[in-house]
Amino acid sequence: MATDQHSLEQRLDELLNVESIDPPEAFVSDALIKEHKQPDDPVAYWAEQAKALDWFEPWDKVLDDSNPPFYKWFTGGKLNVSHNCLDRHVEAGNGDRVAFHWHGEEGETREITYADLHRDVQRFANALKDKGVGKGDVVGIYLPMIPEVVVAMVACARIGAVHNVVFGGFSAESVSERMEFSEAKLLITADGARRKGKTAPVKAAVDEVMPDLPCIVVQHTKNDAPMADKDAWYHDVMEAAEPECPAEPLDAEHPLYVLYTSGSTAKPKGIVHTTGGYLTQVAWTHKYVFDLKPEQDVFWCSADVGWVTGHSYIIYGPLCNGATSVMYEGAPDYPHQGIWWELCERYGVTIFYTAPTAIRACMKWGAGHVEKFDLSKLRLLGTVGEPINPKAWLWYWTLVGGERCPVVDTWWQTETGGIMVTTLPGAQKMKPGIAGTPLPGIDVAVLDEEGNEVAPGTQGLLAIRRPWPGMLRTLYKDDERFVDTYYSKWDKETYLVGDAAKADDDGYVRVIGRVDDVINVSGHRMSTAEVESAIVSHPKVAESAVIGQQDEDTGQAIAAFVTLEGSYEPSDDLVTEIREHVSMRIGKLARPKRIIWADDLPKTRSGKIMRRLLRDIAEGRELGDVTTLRDPDVMAQLEDRINEIQAEES
Numbered sequence: 001m002a003t004d005q006h007s008l009e010q011r012l013d014e015l016l017n018v019e020s021i022d023p024p025e026a027f028v029s030d031a032l033i034k035e036h037k038q039p040d041d042p043v044a045y046w047a048e049q050a051k052a053l054d055w056f057e058p059w060d061k062v063l064d065d066s067n068p069p070f071y072k073w074f075t076g077g078k079l080n081v082s083h084n085c086l087d088r089h090v091e092a093g094n095g096d097r098v099a100f101h102w103h104g105e106e107g108e109t110r111e112i113t114y115a116d117l118h119r120d121v122q123r124f125a126n127a128l129k130d131k132g133v134g135k136g137d138v139v140g141i142y143l144p145m146i147p148e149v150v151v152a153m154v155a156c157a158r159i160g161a162v163h164n165v166v167f168g169g170f171s172a173e174s175v176s177e178r179m180e181f182s183e184a185k186l187l188i189t190a191d192g193a194r195r196k197g198k199t200a201p202v203k204a205a206v207d208e209v210m211p212d213l214p215c216i217v218v219q220h221t222k223n224d225a226p227m228a229d230k231d232a233w234y235h236d237v238m239e240a241a242e243p244e245c246p247a248e249p250l251d252a253e254h255p256l257y258v259l260y261t262s263g264s265t266a267k268p269k270g271i272v273h274t275t276g277g278y279l280t281q282v283a284w285t286h287k288y289v290f291d292l293k294p295e296q297d298v299f300w301c302s303a304d305v306g307w308v309t310g311h312s313y314i315i316y317g318p319l320c321n322g323a324t325s326v327m328y329e330g331a332p333d334y335p336h337q338g339i340w341w342e343l344c345e346r347y348g349v350t351i352f353y354t355a356p357t358a359i360r361a362c363m364k365w366g367a368g369h370v371e372k373f374d375l376s377k378l379r380l381l382g383t384v385g386e387p388i389n390p391k392a393w394l395w396y397w398t399l400v401g402g403e404r405c406p407v408v409d410t411w412w413q414t415e416t417g418g419i420m421v422t423t424l425p426g427a428q429k430m431k432p433g434i435a436g437t438p439l440p441g442i443d444v445a446v447l448d449e450e451g452n453e454v455a456p457g458t459q460g461l462l463a464i465r466r467p468w469p470g471m472l473r474t475l476y477k478d479d480e481r482f483v484d485t486y487y488s489k490w491d492k493e494t495y496l497v498g499d500a501a502k503a504d505d506d507g508y509v510r511v512i513g514r515v516d517d518v519i520n521v522s523g524h525r526m527s528t529a530e531v532e533s534a535i536v537s538h539p540k541v542a543e544s545a546v547i548g549q550q551d552e553d554t555g556q557a558i559a560a561f562v563t564l565e566g567s568y569e570p571s572d573d574l575v576t577e578i579r580e581h582v583s584m585r586i587g588k589l590a591r592p593k594r595i596i597w598a599d600d601l602p603k604t605r606s607g608k609i610m611r612r613l614l615r616d617i618a619e620g621r622e623l624g625d626v627t628t629l630r631d632p633d634v635m636a637q638l639e640d641r642i643n644e645i646q647a648e649e650s
Contacts, residue, residue: 031426135160167306192223252276270476281470286317385523417470
């Protein structure tokens with residue numbers, strides 16, 4: 001491994017010319033899978049993988065494809081996610097195994113065993129029942145990265161309640177919207193949340209926008225939290241609850257959770273995942289993509305549980321496989337920029353899974369923050385959330401992994417439930433910046449507008465041509481939007497991903513980015529319409545158009561073209577005002593990085609804003625066709641404004 005910045009840069013320059021890298025022989029010799037091959041019968045293949053779970057009753061049919069795109073998996077079978085994640089490990093004598101090494105932002109630690117989780121989940125499941133929550137009811141969860149979030153999610157699964165987790169970085173208004181859409185019966189939240197040494201009131205903010213929704217409140221920060229008769233403290237309901245709660249046998253197609261993600265309209269989409277198929281896929285992918293050996297590995301996925309990555313690879317995949325994981329409450333640069341690597345050393349992390357944005361941030365902070373810690377126990381690295389550029393991949397492989405750890409660059413979505421495209425680490429060579437091939441049993445292809453597979457090296461639309469177990473079943477209470485969004489481009493059997501991609505001669509897929517009006521900021525998807533709605537709700541704003549701009553730190557950044565009302569004048573103070581307004585409406589991650597004042601926006605004669613042209617102008621590309629514009633002069637004015645901004649920034 002390189003020991004100084006100059007030799008590191010030299011090594012990265014050498015590797016940039018390398019097309020592919022073989023997995024280290026030492027890794028391959030002990031790998032769970034040494035050969036990648038697609039099964040002749042994918043349905044039978046997934047039936048075989050489902051046998052790794054405990055089933056209360058066997059299924060009648062593996063795949064019901066009689067009504068596409070409303071597919072069903074393992075119909076007639078009954079199981080329980082909570083039982084598979086906890087009871088069977090405790091019954092097998094592994095109750096003393098650590099499920100989570102929890103590390104708080106200020107250095108607090110908790111060791112939570114499978115027996116601890118089993119005890120607390122049963123009590124909290126009974127507490128939910130005591131509050132009138134039953135099978136099929138939706139329960140909102142808005143918590144920081146603390147062990148209670150695991151208890152809350154798995155307790156819902158135990159009784160058949162449907163959890164709706166909201167990312168802790170979203171505003172209370174975003175939470176309120178999601179609770180209203182899903183008709184949540186109650187909300188599990190906290191008195192406050194910590195971030196980089198500061199504490200924000202959570203319960204008080206929730207009460208401002210959801211005064212009538214009953215809450216169970218975790219006392220995490222000792223922050224003042226207004227409590228009404230409708231509310232209860234987590235510790236009180238736990239103390240009052242009965243200690244034993246048998247896991248409810250549930251149909252394989254019973255909904256496990258709804259998770260809202262941005263669509264190309266302002267209204268978020270409620271992705272519905274069910275029980276049997278989802279758990280089959282996340283357990284399989286977690287075990288084989290990460291080459292998991294639960295008796296010896298310590299797994300750390302650095303995501304937040306509020307995103308699907310946290311659902312699948314912090315909670316359900318690792319717990320189902322009996323893994324020991326790390327859960328960290330804080331940011332990657334607090335209390336210092338080497339905290340992740342310090343925790344890897346402290347807990348003996350062997351498998352580390354993070355986002356390209358975070359890797360690029362670590363690169364900027366410098367190699368010294370990595371090299372001061374002992375990372376010799378690491379044996380596998382992974383990335384998730386967005387495409388990774390080759391240099392960041394190579395930095396990760398070389399510096400963090402010491403060129404001995406395979407890197408699995410995973411592509412998947414909230415909608416897919418689990419990993420779909422990557423390399424199997426003991427079976428395939430790696431190509432920096434290119435995700436890999438579809439996993440066994442998965443049919444992902446790059447198609448043209450007519451649905452034909454394109455030639456290698458040709459850009460097209462990413463599609464999934466066959467149902468898979470972890471697939472979303474619908475959009476919550478909106479079957480029509482589900483079909484329109486995902487299954488109306490070609491036919492009702494071919495799923496439109498919404499990403500542009502290319503495949504090479506080896507079938508390796510390189511994902512290029514979104515083709516709809518969704519921006520991917522640090523792996524977090526936000527719709528342009530949602531951000532535009534937030535900006536336009538500011539009293540001084542008349543109109544806004546939002547685009548995603550290439551950004552070396554976050555992959556994409558939000559740029560907003562803003563037209564002001566009446567006599568209001570642009571100012572730096574107004575930029576700050578609008579950014580904070582968006583933060584209050586959606587969350588900090590949605591704040592525009594750049595606001596560009598515009599007297600008018602490029603519109604067609606029918607009034608549609610041409611975001612394509614705004615993207616061209618912001619990226620400095622030659623403008624596409626402007627003949628359909630109502631006023632072509634608008635583009636010249638905006639070009640002048642962009643040039644002024646770039647001159648100021650340089």
